[in-house]
Amino acid sequence: MADPFRSPVTTADLVRLVSAWLTTLASHHTRDRYGRDLGALATWLYLHRQRHLLDARAEDVLDYCRSLTGNRHDLTAEAHPVRRRNTIATTATAWSSFYRHCTDTGLLADNPVQQARALDAVAAYVPHPRRRPPELDAAALRAVVVQAHRDPWLGGPLGASMLGLLLCLHWRPERITAATLRDLRRRGGIRDRARFVPLPEPVLGYLTAWLAERPETDGRRLFVHPVQPRPLAVIELARLAARSAQRAGLGPGTTPSRLAHAAGALAAEGTGISFPSWEELREIAPAPRQLALPDDADGYHPDWQEYGQQALIPLPTKES
Structure with missing residues (x-):
């Protein structure tokens, strides 16, 4: 030896x-x-x-x-x-x-x-063979945003805003969760370090609706938990993307980076994503009237809400 x-x-x-x-x-x-x-x-x-x-x-x-x-x-x-x-x-x-x-x-x-x-x-422990990734075209990415609006944990304008920004900006997920309110000082877009990036009108509608519902906290983060007064973690965005992609029929295991890369590839080809407007999104994919408790995310089934799932709490209402 x-x-x-x-x-x-x-x-x-x-x-x-x-x-x-x-x-x-x-x-x-x-x-x-x-x-x-x-x-x-x-x-x-x-x-x-x-x-x-x-x-x-x-x-x-x-x-x-x-x-x-x-x-x-x-x-x-x-x-x-x-x-x-x-x-x-x-x-x-x-x-x-x-x-x-x-x-x-x-x-x-x-x-x-x-x-x-x-x-x-x-x-x-030989690595498992790589799964062929699903085809993420513009229609599939649009469906992910629609399903994010229906998410029972981070749904509504919060989920649509995060996934909309992810697909528009092609940022890494940690940059999405780290965005601050100051990044939205100029109307019509968001600050990307030293430059200003215009956003599509539907995504601006999602952000406007989220700012109207955003809980009052002392933090400067743009995205905070709708019930708990804390910023959202990257893992929560990753789980939101995985749940939304699976409900959209893309299979399990879809990550935010995978969605951002697919959107970036479409943008390089000149193909845009037809985001539904805020009014259309509320009509075709109503947000849940209740939010599931955070620790129940792994055991949730979308049909359970119709039968009165026990681990649901009412959505908080922002006082005007």
């Missing part, structure tokens, strides 16, 4: 190698996640096998996979459409990416993660 203290590979060498590998990744979110996953593997190798990253064997990878929480590989897109990336399979993807970089640069002859999958595919 190799002794890392006697290895010709120093800690500084490994740090430079990992830094060079991370620079090959385009997304800073991917760099952060892959860096954490590789750091956890490096720590385990040092503490339990007295090895460094370049000295890892396929057996070490298998033992580390078995040491992780066993049920993490059971998170499917159907059961957890937002959390499905937090699995051992996707963690192993980070390790494999690092070792593939090492083999491409000639530091290693073989990828120990690929060798581990060849030895024991179950223990190495």
Whole structure:
């Protein structure tokens, strides 16, 4: 067994190698996640096998996979459409990416993660085959906005406004939830850093209706929870998008980023999304008269409201 203290590979060498590998990744979110996953593997190798990253064997990878929480590989897109990336399979993807970089640069002859999958595919948690994403055309994206208005947790003008901004601006979801009231100081659009972006008339109608219903809070965030006096989190927007897309017939697991990318691709082709006006939206997809409690989101069925679902509370009314 190799002794890392006697290895010709120093800690500084490994740090430079990992830094060079991370620079090959385009997304800073991917760099952060892959860096954490590789750091956890490096720590385990040092503490339990007295090895460094370049000295890892396929057996070490298998033992580390078995040491992780066993049920993490059971998170499917159907059961957890937002959390499905937090699995051992996707963690192993980070390790494999690092070792593939090492083999491409000639530091290693073989990828120990690929060798581990060849030895024991179950223990190495081979990633599930990618699902073919649904076709997101303009009609499908319009349907998502309509279903967001019918959402029993964040429905009404709040849901339509968030999804409308997402599809118009093609922003990342965290930028949508971080928008402030000052960003809407100018009529007819929204501030995007140093520039002003005009918005379609229907989306402006959604925002106007939301500002009329927005609860009075001390916060400056544009989107706040309709019942609890707090800003909305990114995970709540992600769940809203997943629920709305599934009700629109797009299947489970649709993310806000996927919707934004599809809208951006349509905009690049010159195809616009025909958003329904605020009056039309209220007519074709009435918002629920009651809101479901936040912790009941995973167990809600849209037909239950007709039979008097117990976990519903009246919508708050804003005093004039």
